[in-house]
Amino acid sequence: MAEAPGGEGLLYLTDEQLRKGIEAMFFAYRGFTADPDRILETMDYGRAHHRAVHFIHRSPGTTVSNLLAILAVTKQSLNRVLRTLIDEGHVRVEKGKVDARERHLYLTARGSELERALSDAQRARMRAAYRAAGPQAVQGFRQVLEAMMDPEMRVQYSRLKDGA
Amino acid sequence: MAEAPGGEGLLYLTDEQLRKGIEAMFFAYRGFTADPDRILETMDYGRAHHRAVHFIHRSPGTTVSNLLAILAVTKQSLNRVLRTLIDEGHVRVEKGKVDARERHLYLTARGSELERALSDAQRARMRAAYRAAGPQAVQGFRQVLEAMMDPEMRVQYSRLKDGA
DNA sequence: TTGGAAAGTCAACAAGGCTGACATAAATTC
């Protein structure tokens, strides 16, 4: 293998390699969202609904402000999406017992069905990609993605990663 | 190392592992776009402008329909973005010499400056992530992303990957 | 009891997707 200019095997850090990584992210992210998007549009939902449903499924009973922190949107924006999910029977709200100001969010049976459909579609692609690339590649994939996150988001991610 | 239920080392294909990969993509993509986004908003541009500038830089002289295929948006949507880039002197248009219906797109000096600023910001984060994860991880990262793309997009990506 | 946090709501706005319709110039085909 040829060595980098500095002679330290840093060829993978050239601008050219980085640019390829950037384009890989762009094209892959489109694939990543394509399958759930197709399901969502049949029911007049968008990606914002998917995200809300995903994280409510992941952390049942999470509060609105928790969700705001994870999704990094304004409460007005989140509220609009939650409103439709609640009105259409996908999400159930419970007033907090300890702190009654808080609203705890849960998926209904219908909501769980939707979540299942969405994540099945997304996981199928992810599984195919994982299988094609192999376990070692997957480990690298996760390492690079984690390093790419903002530190605050790495915390959110780790919280989820290490179990509810 | 523990073996998967099937006894074939497939632990990395469990739903739990796939879900982590899905969330890693979500959080990482936000980091991925955060730095250029900050630059863009100072000049009333959005991600759509970034994408156009990126691919015109990548393939100088590319046509409008080429760009439409790569970006996978409607011509009306692209045109709106292209219009502002041209009007504000970031992109130059040239009528095709072989086929005069075609419009060939180039970055102006100003446009190149903008491209530089945007990609410097994005590459800095990518470089840090690459460095933190190491060359082997980067290889896996690219393998998984490539496997995650839609086949048509993998073609687009490979075209770019293998030189102009 | 009062200040402030959590949550919700209303209004208004913007970016950037979309569709459909239509115009024009140039190339291609018949």
Added chain:
DNA sequence: GAATTTATGTCAGCCTTGTTGACTTTCCAA
């Protein structure tokens, strides 16, 4: 040469999902 197709641009109108600002209600805690 006429008809058709292709590449592009543009107008109008719509949607989702983001934004800010203002205001209310609820309710915990000092």
